[in-house]
Amino acid sequence: xxxxxxxxxxxxxxxxxxxxxxxxxxxxxxxxxxxxxxxxxxxxxxxxxxxxxxxxxxxxxxxxxxxxxxxxxxxxxxxxxxxxxxxxxxxxxxxxxxxxxxxxxxxxxxxxxxxxxxxxxxxxxxxxxxxxxxxxxxxxxxxxxxxxxxxxxxxxxxxxxxxxxxxxxxxxxxxxxxxxxxxxxxxxxxxxxxxxxxxxxxxxxxxxxxxxxxxxxxxxxxxxxxxxxxxxxxxxxxxxxxxxxxxxxxxxxxxxxxxxxxxxxxxxxxxxxxxxxxxxxxx
Numbered sequence: 001x002x003x004x005x006x007x008x009x010x011x012x013x014x015x016x017x018x019x020x021x022x023x024x025x026x027x028x029x030x031x032x033x034x035x036x037x038x039x040x041x042x043x044x045x046x047x048x049x050x051x052x053x054x055x056x057x058x059x060x061x062x063x064x065x066x067x068x069x070x071x072x073x074x075x076x077x078x079x080x081x082x083x084x085x086x087x088x089x090x091x092x093x094x095x096x097x098x099x100x101x102x103x104x105x106x107x108x109x110x111x112x113x114x115x116x117x118x119x120x121x122x123x124x125x126x127x128x129x130x131x132x133x134x135x136x137x138x139x140x141x142x143x144x145x146x147x148x149x150x151x152x153x154x155x156x157x158x159x160x161x162x163x164x165x166x167x168x169x170x171x172x173x174x175x176x177x178x179x180x181x182x183x184x185x186x187x188x189x190x191x192x193x194x195x196x197x198x199x200x201x202x203x204x205x206x207x208x209x210x211x212x213x214x215x216x217x218x219x220x221x222x223x224x225x226x227x228x229x230x231x232x233x234x235x236x237x238x239x240x241x242x243x244x245x246x247x248x249x250x251x252x253x254x255x256x257x258x259x260x261x262x263x264x265x266x267x268x269x270x271x272x273x274x275x276x277x278x279x280x281x282x283x
Contacts, residue, residue, distance in 0.1 A: 001185070002024075004215065005024065005217045006024035006217075006224065008029050011035045020058065022221040025228075026061035029062070032065050040067070051084055052081055065124070066090065068097070082114065085120060087101065087119060090126070092130060092137060098140035122143070124147045125147065125153075126153060128157060134146060134175055135178045146178060147187060147188045148171060148187065150168060150171070150191075153171065163200075165204060175187040186212055190217060191216075191218065192204060193219065195219060196222075205231070209230055233279075241274075242275075245279065247259055248269075
């Protein structure tokens, strides 16, 4: 599971050439906000050519953020290929938006001989309406997880979050709930625009982890180590989780569905599920 998603402008050839060397688990080549309106066609072509030169199945997931509307459909058709992991759908509002991209992808996959459904989708929720539609978006075809475009949301809602960002809590929790209900991956955490303040990044990333997030988008390579550290279980956490799972599984084999944990509390399958998730996150 990817812990970090590094945004890379599609119209910066030097940055694109080094994108996979920055240490992120996934990169998002940005055809939307990072590209001026007059440069969209050239950026799309450059992205398609770059993707065509990649070896499929590499260790880094490669995503492309496409534009909304008809331009985004053209983006999607151009960049589909064996090395593409998924598309981030900018300003996605309704399941119909997802369905339109799904149709384009299905046609291109068939034409290229790719497995049906091989390209995943990640809707970006950037309006109040999109957030209220989150459960339906999470359940739409191909969706792997959701993301929130919090800058646009703040502007629309007139929200002025404080240092602890508590004002954003309802939105962040709503995405966790929507993804869990749809049985897709946890949402990707929002970007932090001040890449120099790594301590603030750490605090906010720890808060996201406490809510159920397991990854975060980054705008600068300097953010990646902090994000990885927060979302990677420590050796002590892995040891504790492994011990709990082993003792619980042994108890189940003996017909006991409940055990007592090291802290004296009762432990059942619901508690052990968290330990299993920790082990999965540790690789």
